Amino acid sequence: MLGRRENTRAQLRRKLLQRKFEPADVDRTLDDLTAAGFLDDARAAKTFARHASHIKGQGRMRIARELAAKGVDPEIVAATLDAQIDPDEEAARLRAALEKRARGRDLSDRRESGKVWQALVRQGFSADAVSKALRAFGTREEDG
Numbered sequence: 001m002l003g004r005r006e007n008t009r010a011q012l013r014r015k016l017l018q019r020k021f022e023p024a025d026v027d028r029t030l031d032d033l034t035a036a037g038f039l040d041d042a043r044a045a046k047t048f049a050r051h052a053s054h055i056k057g058q059g060r061m062r063i064a065r066e067l068a069a070k071g072v073d074p075e076i077v078a079a080t081l082d083a084q085i086d087p088d089e090e091a092a093r094l095r096a097a098l099e100k101r102a103r104g105r106d107l108s109d110r111r112e113s114g115k116v117w118q119a120l121v122r123q124g125f126s127a128d129a130v131s132k133a134l135r136a137f138g139t140r141e142e143d144g
Contacts, residue, residue, distance in 0.1 A: 006044035009034065010071020045072045045080040053085050057093050060085050062124025091133075094125045098133050107138055 007015075009030055016026045033039040045067050052058040052066065060081055067077045097120055107113045113134055120130040 006047045007039070008041045008044045008070045008072055009039055012039065014071075041072050042076050042080065044070075045076050046084060049080050049084040053090070053093070057097055057123070059094065059120075059124030059126070059129075060090060061126060062122070065124075090125075091129070094120065094129055094133050095137075097123060097125070098130075098137055102137060107134065113138075 012033075013026055013030060016029075017023060030039060048067060048070070049063050052063045053060075063085070064077050064081060067080070068074070072080075098116065101116045101119055105112045105116065107116065117127075117130050117134060120133075121127050125133075
């Protein structure tokens, strides 16, 4: 369970309990693994955030939701996002995602632009940033 990918303490605990190990034994083992450096929520969060943002192109909000679902402490989530996600790079990922989703669509149509907006928000970009990007994209398309 430790070799394939980074797991959070909560994920590993859940998996071990599903396999019917005693909770006290699980907690003791997880404490030992943490003390030995084999289990580290901050490291797991960093690895996940880097992959989600740079490879999958996800935004800050989705990454935060997924890390919370993995049982990562909110303080670790905030610190990880601050360290791993550069606002300028996230804005560039948003523009790239918008250009990809806008291909072949008439964004002057409210329904079409609404679908693109929803998809980008689901991808983890803030609603405000998506709205601004859509407005800027529409202005750029009209000028082009």
